Amino acid sequence: MNPVAKLQCENCHAMIPADSPKCPYCGALNALGSEKQYMEQLSDIKEDVEELQQIPVDAYRKEMNKTGKMILITILVLALIAGIIGGFYWCFNKIIYSTISEADPKQQLMWEKENYPVLDELYAQEDYYGILSFMDEHCDDEGYSIYNWEHYDFIEVYRFYENYMYTASIIESGNFNEDDVKWCIVDALFVLRELNYVTYTEQDEEQIAKYREVVCEFMKKQFGMTQEEIDKLYQDSCVEEEYGVVFDYKKAQENAEKIAKEYMKQN
Numbered sequence: 001m002n003p004v005a006k007l008q009c010e011n012c013h014a015m016i017p018a019d020s021p022k023c024p025y026c027g028a029l030n031a032l033g034s035e036k037q038y039m040e041q042l043s044d045i046k047e048d049v050e051e052l053q054q055i056p057v058d059a060y061r062k063e064m065n066k067t068g069k070m071i072l073i074t075i076l077v078l079a080l081i082a083g084i085i086g087g088f089y090w091c092f093n094k095i096i097y098s099t100i101s102e103a104d105p106k107q108q109l110m111w112e113k114e115n116y117p118v119l120d121e122l123y124a125q126e127d128y129y130g131i132l133s134f135m136d137e138h139c140d141d142e143g144y145s146i147y148n149w150e151h152y153d154f155i156e157v158y159r160f161y162e163n164y165m166y167t168a169s170i171i172e173s174g175n176f177n178e179d180d181v182k183w184c185i186v187d188a189l190f191v192l193r194e195l196n197y198v199t200y201t202e203q204d205e206e207q208i209a210k211y212r213e214v215v216c217e218f219m220k221k222q223f224g225m226t227q228e229e230i231d232k233l234y235q236d237s238c239v240e241e242e243y244g245v246v247f248d249y250k251k252a253q254e255n256a257e258k259i260a261k262e263y264m265k266q267n
């Protein structure tokens with residue numbers, strides 16, 4: 001069901017897809033996920049330098065005198081050093097500014113024209129998993145964004161619902177550990193998460209309402225919680241900020257951990 005390789009986010013310790021450049025839970029950069037991208041970029045630089053070496057050597061080899069060769073070698077060494085420094089600088093920027101190579105605006109716009117209809121079609125077929133796979137391929141690997149796609153905010157909720165379904169299925173199988181319980185609760189809380197700046201269509205809202213019902217029913221059935229307890233758990237997973245009450249992934253994890261510990265004692 002979920003064949004994606006996972007690793008732990010260094011910031012919030014959530015299990016996230018290994019090749020995802022950003023953690024879906026806390027938004028932190030996943031260095032390993034972006035490493036793949038910058039290693040590819042580095043190997044491009046290396047190839048460029050090799051090409052640079054090839055062209056002049058082939059063209060001038062015969063007429064080249066010793067001085068000429070020395071100059072050429074100097075140029076090549078400088079080019080190689082520049083390439084390496086450029087590569088390191090690029091990696092450095094990648095890490096410091098967590099800039100996941102973004103497509104340029106013109107390219108992005110053309111890409112949207114071509115691909116938003118594909119996304120709309122997947123959405124119409126309710127193939128939300130297909131949309132997540134599409135995002136893995138085009139957004140994470142190629143740097144395109146779908147932030148202004150009509151159902152983007154919905155699909156971000158669906159992502160956590162998908163994760164929840166996976167962890168819930170492990171718990172239902174009976175072969176689970178404390179971490180599975182913890183992450184199942186965290187995923188459920190992310191499905192319940194209320195955000196301030198989101199736009200949902202009517203259909204988005206209907207779907208999200210269904211997902212929330214499913215996760216609440218599961219917590220009642222599996223962990224013997226009442227709706228009041230679920231509401232309280234959610235409130236306890238929020239913090240008061242200047243601009244209002246916001247969901248806090250750290251508190252959510254702490255709360256989920258407590259419930260998971262208790263649950264493992266009883267089961």
Ligand SMILES: [Zn+2]
Nearest residue numbers: 009012023026
């Ligand atoms: Zn994280």
